[in-house]
Structure formats: C-alpha cells, structure tokens
Amino acid sequence: NTKHGQRFEVLSNDCVAVGKPQAQVSWILPDRTFLRDVWHQNTGLPGLGPPGSAAVQLLSNGTLRIQAANFSSKGNYKCIASNAAGADTLTYNINVAALPPAIEEEASESTVLQTGGNIYLHCTAKGEPPPTLKWSLPKGIQIKPSQVLGGRLFVFPNGTLYMTSTTSSDSGRYECSAVNAVGMAKRVVQLDIVQGAFSPRQHQVKAMYGSTVYLHCPESMKSPRGALWTLPSKILKVGVDDQGKYACVSRNSAGDEIKNVKLEVEAQEPQIGGKGGKTSMKVLAVSYQTKLLHCKAEGMPNPRITWTTPQGISMLAPYHGGRFQVFCQKGTCAS
Incomplete structure (x- = not known):
C-alpha cells in the first residue's frame, strides 16, 4: 500500500491480524528498527525511525501511528503478523510531501553604506525538509549559520548575516542560498561601502534590474530635525526609468545640506541560447510529425x-x- 501524507499530519497504518492461535503483530521501520507489541504497546517512541523523523507509536490493535510526519518519515513500513502456523506481511510505502526552499526577503537587493558602519543582511528560508543555508561572500568565501569569520562577520541561526566595522573592501555581491532535497532558492545583495561623507563621485550606486534598492543618508547628516529624500529612499523592483539623481536633504538652524546619489540600473541585452546577435540553426523534421523548435532567451528585463x-x-x-x-x-x- 502507498500512502501520501502532508507535513505535521498524523498517519495511522492499520495492521489487523487474525489467526489461531492469535497472531502477534510486529513492525519493521525504514531504518530496520524492529517493534513488537509485547514490548512497545501504546508507547510513544520519539527515538525510533530515521534520523529527524517524527515520533512513532504502536497501538494495542497493531496500528502504527506516526505523529507529526515530516519528510524524514518517508519509506517502507512493514507489518508482520505471525503465529505458530506461519506469518503474513503488509508493507506501507509512506510518502510525505516535500516543499522546495523559499526565501522570504527580496530575491535581489542593492544597498549603500558608509565605511565603519554595521549592517544586517537578512535571509529567512523555509522548506521541507528544512533547507541548508549558506552565504557566499564577494571573494568566494562561504559562511554558514552560527559561524564567525574574522571577528567581524557572523551568521545567526535564522540566516541573517551581520557585518561590523565595514570597509570599502567589503563591497560586492553577497549571495544567500538555501538547498534541500527537492530544490534551491537564492537571494543576492549588492553591497556598496563608501568612504567618508557623500560626494557625487563616491555615491554612484549600481543596481540590478528588478532588485530593491535602499539609499541611506550618511551619519554625518543626521540632525535633530532629521534628514529627508527628495524621492523615496527605498525603491522596489527598479527599472531603467528609475535611473538618475536622488538628493538627501538635512535641515538644521544653519540651513539645508544636500548630498546627491546617482543611481544606475544595470540591464542585459537579450540572448538566445547564451549567444547575442543573430544566430541560425539547421534542424531536420519528419513529414506529418510534431517538431519542437526551442528558443531559450535571457535578458534584463x-x-x-x-x-x-x-x-x-x-x-x-x-x-x-x-x-x-x-x-x-x-x-x-x-x-
């Protein structure tokens, strides 16, 4: 028998045995653990089953119950009914639905920060089985949750990358990837660390088409009356039309201080099959038969x-x- 279950569902596998003398019921789990009703009757056994699997409970009527099934609960569960006259078996093949990883934050994001600052790069991933998460840094170094790098970088168990005392060498592409048995998800953050106060040359921000961009006013411009942007400091799904100058205005009793940020949006020309320009290909087809001609195109947008x-x-x-x-x-x- 094949059974399909959902995550956290309670699965009951019946095994009603008859015979003379009365048949004794036992179970073999996917990891070869052996259960017999004489030993484990009506007892929850959280330690049994594959690593990370749900608790297993054997009832007095021979039914095997899997509490809060998860992806690790999948496999063959064999019921054996035996007495002095012989034995009979029934096997359940359990499949628990899996979910590919999904990252809650934006798939791509660009942000700019002054040197010496601290920053949190969030990456919250969910999936079944729970995905394995890692960050890839601009220089190819990889860092995983609960790992510290150089005393300045730390990844929290929830996937957030924390960086202190940033320098211009920290600028670059930060990629978070979440992987499990059924898929993968990625999130990319383009981080620009600028030195000193804002200046037109220092504050040219490049963003990927479709990403989310955060434009930060420098610490030096903070005042009791605050700072404001002539246009929003957060831009969702940037497009080519969003390119141009953005001004941060700080107001105090002496007047207004204005710093400009120039935003450039990176787009990519269309390519078919990984090649730009015009390409041609010769294919053969059989008369009166269906023929598929593929056209895999990439570009931004x-x-x-x-x-x-x-x-x-x-x-x-x-x-x-x-x-x-x-x-x-x-x-x-x-x-």
Whole structure:
C-alpha cells in the first residue's frame, strides 16, 4: 500500500491480524528498527525511525501511528503478523510531501553604506525538509549559520548575516542560498561601502534590474530635525526609468545640506541560447510529425519572444492557432 501524507499530519497504518492461535503483530521501520507489541504497546517512541523523523507509536490493535510526519518519515513500513502456523506481511510505502526552499526577503537587493558602519543582511528560508543555508561572500568565501569569520562577520541561526566595522573592501555581491532535497532558492545583495561623507563621485550606486534598492543618508547628516529624500529612499523592483539623481536633504538652524546619489540600473541585452546577435540553426523534421523548435532567451528585463514563419507570419508567445503553437515553460519557449 502507498500512502501520501502532508507535513505535521498524523498517519495511522492499520495492521489487523487474525489467526489461531492469535497472531502477534510486529513492525519493521525504514531504518530496520524492529517493534513488537509485547514490548512497545501504546508507547510513544520519539527515538525510533530515521534520523529527524517524527515520533512513532504502536497501538494495542497493531496500528502504527506516526505523529507529526515530516519528510524524514518517508519509506517502507512493514507489518508482520505471525503465529505458530506461519506469518503474513503488509508493507506501507509512506510518502510525505516535500516543499522546495523559499526565501522570504527580496530575491535581489542593492544597498549603500558608509565605511565603519554595521549592517544586517537578512535571509529567512523555509522548506521541507528544512533547507541548508549558506552565504557566499564577494571573494568566494562561504559562511554558514552560527559561524564567525574574522571577528567581524557572523551568521545567526535564522540566516541573517551581520557585518561590523565595514570597509570599502567589503563591497560586492553577497549571495544567500538555501538547498534541500527537492530544490534551491537564492537571494543576492549588492553591497556598496563608501568612504567618508557623500560626494557625487563616491555615491554612484549600481543596481540590478528588478532588485530593491535602499539609499541611506550618511551619519554625518543626521540632525535633530532629521534628514529627508527628495524621492523615496527605498525603491522596489527598479527599472531603467528609475535611473538618475536622488538628493538627501538635512535641515538644521544653519540651513539645508544636500548630498546627491546617482543611481544606475544595470540591464542585459537579450540572448538566445547564451549567444547575442543573430544566430541560425539547421534542424531536420519528419513529414506529418510534431517538431519542437526551442528558443531559450535571457535578458534584463525578461525579453518578449516572437516567432516568424517562412510565410512571414509573426507569433507572439504564447500562441495557439492552426498548425503552429508557441508555448513557454521555465524560461524556454518552443514552437
């Protein structure tokens, strides 16, 4: 028998045995642990089963109950009913639904900070089984939760990277990745550490298309009346139209102090199959048979794909009509 369960669900596997003399019920778990009702009747056994699996309970009627099933509970559970006349078996194949990792924060983000400051880069990941998380730093070094690096960098158990006393050498790409048995998720933070007070040359911020950008006023400009931006200091999903100058204004009794930040948005020209420009390919097809022509396109922002037939007909994806169809799946379009 095959059973499908959800995370934290209680799964009951029945094993009703009859016979003369009365049959004795025992179970073999996926990790080869052996349970017999004489020993473990009505007893919760949190230590049994695969590592990290849920508690197992054997009831007096022979039913095996898995409390709060998780991904590690999957496998074959064999019930054996035996007496002096022989034995019979019943096997349950348990499948517990798995969830690929998901990161709560923005997939991409750009931020700028003054030297000497402290910063938290958050990365909260969920999944089933629980994903393994790590940060990849600009110089290729990797750091995991509860690990300290150089006395200045620390990753909290929840995945947050904390950095103190930042320097210009800390600028670069910080990538958080979460991996489990069924998938992977990533989050990228582009961090720019600038030296001293803001200046036009020092405060040119580059952001990836579609990322979230934070523009910080320098500490030196803080006043009792606060600082304000002529445009928002947080920009969601930046586009090419967001490029330009942003001004931070600090007001005090002596007047206003203004510092500018120039934002550049990095875009990428469309490429088909990893190649730019016009490319051609020759393929063979069998008469009256379906033929798929693939067109995997990449770019920032995501390019729009159009197919043109030898007869000059243009088909914008997705397209369904007549003998031709254009459909897209996971970034690849086919006709």
